[in-house]
Amino acid sequence: xxxxxxxxxxxxxxxxxxxxxxxxxxxxxxxxxxxxxxxxxxxxxxxxxxxxxxxxxxxxxxxxxxxxxxxxxxxxxxxxxxxxxxxxxxxxxxxxxxxxxxxxxxxxxxxxxxxxxxxxxxxxxxxxxxxxxxxxxxxxxxxxxxxxxxxxxxxxxxxxxxxxxxxxxxxxxxxxxxxxxxxxxxxxxxxxxxxxxxxxxxxxxxxxxxxxxxxxxxxxxxxxxxxxxxxxxxxxxxxxxxxxxxxxxxxxxxx
Amino acid sequence: xxxxxxxxxxxxxxxxxxxxxxxxxxxxxxxxxxxxxxxxxxxxxxxxxxxxxxxxxxxxxxxxxxxxxxxxxxxxxxxxxxxxxxxxxxxxxxxxxxxxxxxxxxxxxxxxxxxxxxxxxxxxxxxxxxxxxxxxxxxxxxxxxxxxxxxxxxxxxxxxxxxxxxxxxxxxxxxxxxxxxxxxxxxxxxxxxxxxxxxxxxxxxxxxxxxxxxxxxxxxxxxxxxxxxxxxxxxxxxxxxxxxxxxxxxxxxxxxxxxxxxxxxxxxxxxxxxxxxxxxxxxxxxxxxxxxxxxxxxxxxxxxxxxxxxxxxxxxxxxxxxxxxxxxxxxxxxxxxxxxxxxxxxxxxx
Amino acid sequence: xxxxxxxxxxxxxxxxxxxxxxxxxxxxxxxxxxxxxxxxxxxxxxxxxxxxxxxxxxxxxxxxxxxxxxxxxxxxxxxxxxxxxxxxxxxxxxxxxxxxxxxxxxxxxxxxxxxxxxxxxxxxxxxxxxxxxxxxxxxxxxxxxxxxxxxxxxxxxxxxxxxxxxxxxxxxxxxxx
Numbered sequence: 001x002x003x004x005x006x007x008x009x010x011x012x013x014x015x016x017x018x019x020x021x022x023x024x025x026x027x028x029x030x031x032x033x034x035x036x037x038x039x040x041x042x043x044x045x046x047x048x049x050x051x052x053x054x055x056x057x058x059x060x061x062x063x064x065x066x067x068x069x070x071x072x073x074x075x076x077x078x079x080x081x082x083x084x085x086x087x088x089x090x091x092x093x094x095x096x097x098x099x100x101x102x103x104x105x106x107x108x109x110x111x112x113x114x115x116x117x118x119x120x121x122x123x124x125x126x127x128x129x130x131x132x133x134x135x136x137x138x139x140x141x142x143x144x145x146x147x148x149x150x151x152x153x154x155x156x157x158x159x160x161x162x163x164x165x166x167x168x169x170x171x172x173x174x175x176x177x178x179x180x181x182x183x184x185x186x187x188x189x190x191x192x193x194x195x196x197x198x199x200x201x202x203x204x205x206x207x208x209x210x211x212x213x214x215x216x217x218x219x220x221x222x223x224x225x226x227x228x229x230x231x232x233x234x235x236x237x238x239x240x241x242x243x244x245x246x247x248x249x250x251x252x253x254x255x
Numbered sequence: 256x257x258x259x260x261x262x263x264x265x266x267x268x269x270x271x272x273x274x275x276x277x278x279x280x281x282x283x284x285x286x287x288x289x290x291x292x293x294x295x296x297x298x299x300x301x302x303x304x305x306x307x308x309x310x311x312x313x314x315x316x317x318x319x320x321x322x323x324x325x326x327x328x329x330x331x332x333x334x335x336x337x338x339x340x341x342x343x344x345x346x347x348x349x350x351x352x353x354x355x356x357x358x359x360x361x362x363x364x365x366x367x368x369x370x371x372x373x374x375x376x377x378x379x380x381x382x383x384x385x386x387x388x389x390x391x392x393x394x395x396x397x398x399x400x401x402x403x404x405x406x407x408x409x410x411x412x413x414x415x416x417x418x419x420x421x422x423x424x425x426x427x428x429x430x431x432x433x434x435x436x437x438x439x440x441x442x443x444x445x446x447x448x449x450x451x452x453x454x455x456x457x458x459x460x461x462x463x464x465x466x467x468x469x470x471x472x473x474x475x476x477x478x479x480x481x482x483x484x485x486x487x488x489x490x491x492x493x494x495x496x497x498x499x500x501x502x503x504x505x506x507x508x509x510x511x512x513x514x515x516x517x518x519x520x521x522x523x524x525x526x527x528x529x530x531x532x533x534x535x536x537x538x539x540x541x542x543x544x545x546x547x548x549x550x551x552x553x554x555x556x557x558x559x560x561x562x563x564x565x566x567x568x569x570x571x572x573x574x575x576x577x578x579x580x581x582x583x584x585x586x587x588x589x590x591x592x593x594x595x596x597x598x599x600x601x602x603x604x605x
Numbered sequence: 606x607x608x609x610x611x612x613x614x615x616x617x618x619x620x621x622x623x624x625x626x627x628x629x630x631x632x633x634x635x636x637x638x639x640x641x642x643x644x645x646x647x648x649x650x651x652x653x654x655x656x657x658x659x660x661x662x663x664x665x666x667x668x669x670x671x672x673x674x675x676x677x678x679x680x681x682x683x684x685x686x687x688x689x690x691x692x693x694x695x696x697x698x699x700x701x702x703x704x705x706x707x708x709x710x711x712x713x714x715x716x717x718x719x720x721x722x723x724x725x726x727x728x729x730x731x732x733x734x735x736x737x738x739x740x741x742x743x744x745x746x747x748x749x750x751x752x753x754x755x756x757x758x759x760x761x762x763x764x765x766x767x768x769x770x771x772x773x774x775x776x777x778x779x780x781x782x
Binding site for chain 2: 050051052053054056057063066070072073075076077080083084085086087088089090091092095096097112113116120156250
C-alpha cells in the first residue's frame with residue numbers, strides 16, 4: 001500500500017474528468033454509454049468549455065445524462081433534441097450546445113429534426129449512440145437494427161421485406177451542405193476509443209469555430225438486448241455492426 | 256399620444272410582441288396567420304432579434320422550448336392544426352416550468368378544416384397543453400388594439416407563472432384591420448432568472464431544465480406547484496368586460512369575435528326596447544366565474560354565443576351552477592354568425 | 606353612428622385598396638373603423654370583397670349581414686350581393702360592368718366608372734371613381750380626408766399617381782345626382 005506521501009508525490013495519469021459529476025452512472029454492465037460520456041467529458045475539459053456548455057438530454061437509456069454531466073442541462077422531448085439545441089444556440093450563441101441521442105431518438109422519431117438542423121448548418125454538436133436497438137423500452141427494433149437481428153419486436157429477426165434496411169444516418173447526412181464535421185467511430189479497443197475521442201474533439205472544435213453542424217456516430221454495445229455477454233457484444237460490433245456501419249470520417253472542414 | 260395606424264390582428268400581435276421585448280420567434284406557415292411570421296421575418300432583424308422558419312410546428316415549439324430555457328422572451332404562432340402538433344412541446348414546457356407565448360388564430364376544424372374563422376379550439380386552448388395535469392393561461396382579445404396590447408402583457412405573465420401563455424384569436428381577428436395606437440419598442444428584460452441555462456458562467460452551480468421526475472412524490476409536488484401558480488393567476492389575472500344594459504332581462508356570454516357580434520346585437524335590441532348585457536371573458540383560463548355567478552341570480556337567462564358546438568358554454572354552465580337557464584347559439588366549421596342571425600335566434604329564446 | 610359598407614368585385618379591380626382607403630379616411634376623420642378583405646382561393650381572377658364598418662364609438666360586429674352601403678364592381682358581384690342592401694341603403698354600381706340594375710327599396714347610383722376611368726387615361730382608377738360617388742352620396746366621410754388616406758395606403762413609389770386619383774375621386778363625387 002502506498003502511504004500518503006507517495007500519493008502526494010504521485011503523478012495523476014487518470015482521474016474522473018471535471019465535466020462529470022460524482023453521481024454513479026446507472027448503465028448496464030458492458031454498455032459503452034459510460035465510455036462515450038467520459039470521452040465527451042474529457043473533450044469539454046480539454047477545450048475549456050465546461051463553463052459554457054449545455055447538454056440537451058434526450059429520451060432513451062441516456063435520459064439521466066443530466067445527472068452525470070457537470071454542465072447546464074435541458075431535457076428534451078423524444079426526438080426533439082436538435083430543435084431544442086437550436087433554440088438554445090440561437091438565443092444564447094456564446095453557449096456550447098450538444099445533444100446526446102440514441103438511435104431511437106435520432107434515427108426514428110427525431111430524424112426530421114436532425115436533418116433540418118444539419119441543413120441549417122446550426123452550430124451545435126450531436127453525439128449519436130447507435131447500438132441497433134431500443135434499450136430503455138426493452139429491446140425493440142430500431143431503424144438501425146441489422147438485417148436478421150432478433151429484437152423484442154422482430155422475434156424472427158429483422159426482415160427487410162417488412163421493416164426495410166438499416167438506416168445509415170451518416171451516409172444520409174453526408175450530402176448536406178451545412179455539415180462541418182461528420183464521423184462514425186466505435187469504442188471497442190484502445191485504438192478505436194482514441195479515434196472516437198479525436199472525432200468528438202473535432203466535432204466540438206467545429207462548433208467553437210462556428211463552422212456549422214457536427215455529429216459523431218458512435219457504434220455502441222447493448223449486451224442486454226443483444227442477448228450477449230459484454231465481450232461477445234464487443235466481438236459482435238467488430239464482426240457484424242462494422243460490416244453494416246463502416247468507420248469513416250465523412251466530412252471535415254477547413255479551420 | 257402617438258398616431259394610430261391601421262394594422263391587421265396578425266401584424267398587431269407581432270408588433271406587440273416586439274414592442275414588449277420579444278426577440279425570438281420560431282414558426283411554420285399556416286393560413287390564416289401567415290402574416291405573423293412574415294412580420295417577424297421582416298422586423299425582428301431591425302432590433303437584432305432572431306426569426307427562424309422551422310420545418311414543422313413540432314420543431315417550432317421545441318425551438319421555443321430551447322430559447323425559453325435561456326430565459327429569453329420567445330414566441331410562436333400557428334393556427335389550429337399546427338397548435339395540435341405543438342401540444343407535446345407545451346406539455347414539456349409546463350413540466351419544465353418554462354414561459355413562452357403562443358398565438359393561435361383558430362380556423363375551422365376538425366381535420367384540415369378550412370381557413371374560416373372559428374372558436375372550436377376552446378377546449379384545446381383552455382384544457383390543452385398536451386398530456387398531464389396542466390394548461391396554458393389563455394387570453395382572448397376581441398379587437399386589433401387588444402391583440403397588440405395582449406402580446407405585450409402575455410410575456411411578463413408567462414414569466415411570472417412560468418408557463419406557456421396562449422393568445423387566442425381566429426381567422427377574422429387575424430386578418431381584419433383596425434386602428435392601433437403603438438408604443439415605443441422596449442429592450443428585452445435581463446435574463447436574470449435563477450433557472451435560466453446557457454452555461455455555468457462565473458462558476459455558478461449548474462442548472463437543469465427538466466420534466467422527468469421518476470420519484471413520484473417529486474412529480475406530485477411539481478404538479479402542486481404548477482397548480483398553486485394557476486391559483487395565483489386566478490387571483491391576479493382573471494379579466495373580463497361587461498357591456499350593455501345595467502338592468503338586463505338576459506345576459507350574453509361570449510368571447511373574442513363572438514363578443515363583437517353580441518355588442519352590435521345588444522345595441523340593436525336596445526333600439527327595440529329589449530335590455531341585454533354581455534359578459535366577455537378576456538381570460539379564458541383562468542375563467543371569470545364571478546360575473547356569471549352574480550348575474551345568474553338577477554337575470555332570466557344567460558345566452559352563450561360561440562363559433563363552436565358547445566365548448567365555451569361548458570365553462571359558463573360551471574360558473575352559473577344551475578342558478579338560471581343557459582342557452583347556446585352557435586355556428587361552426589368556419590361559418591360565422593351575423594348580428595341578424597343572433598337577433599333572430601335570441602328572440603326565439605326570449 | 607354605425608355605417609356598414611360592403612364592396613364586391615373581381616381580383617385586380619381595386620376592391621381591396623378601395624376598402625383600405627375608406628378605412629384610412631375614417632381613421633383620418635377620427636372615427637373608429639374595422640376593415641377586412643376576403644378573396645377566393647385562386648390567386649388571380651377570383652372574387653374579392655371588402656367590408657368596412659365605421660362607427661363614432663366602438664365598432665361592434667365586424668361581420669355584417671344586411672349593409673347600409675353596397676359598392677358593386679361587376680355583374681358577378683351584383684348578381685351575388687344585390688340582396689344584401691338594407692332598406693333605405695345606398696348602392697353604387699359600376700354600370701360599365703354591372704349593366705342596368707333594378708332596386709326596390711334603396712337608393713341606386715349607376716356610374717359607368719370603368720369607361721370614365723379609361724377616359725381619364727387609366728382604368729385602374731375605376732375603384733376610386735366609385736369611392737368618390739359613395740363618399741359624396743352617403744356623407745359619412747369627408748372627401749377632404751382622401752388625399753391623406755391615399756398617401757398612407759399608396760406605396761411611396763406610386764405617389765406620382767396621386768393627382769390622377771384625386772381627379773378620379775372628384776369625378777366620382779360629381780356623379781351624385
